[in-house]
Amino acid sequence: MDDDDLKPLSNDQEEGKWWSLSVASQGKTWLIRRSYDNFRMLDQQLHRCIYDRKFSGLTELPAECIEEQVS
Numbered sequence: 001m002d003d004d005d006l007k008p009l010s011n012d013q014e015e016g017k018w019w020s021l022s023v024a025s026q027g028k029t030w031l032i033r034r035s036y037d038n039f040r041m042l043d044q045q046l047h048r049c050i051y052d053r054k055f056s057g058l059t060e061l062p063a064e065c066i067e068e069q070v071s
Helices: 036-049
Strands: 006-009 018-025 028-035
Touching: 028 036
Parallel strands: none
Antiparallel strands: 006 018, 018 028
């Protein structure tokens, strides 16, 4: 996935930050919109049901989204 495939969206009507993701599978491409909470839920489910963290070596996503600061 390129950086251009994951773009933050701002929406004044909803709180929080949302991302637009470009998904490609079996020759088809579509856009989905997900919140940080959606990513945390997916991370928790994957590591609970499929791939334990001791094998993946990935840390749990923090409760709050930490944005990168560019100086």
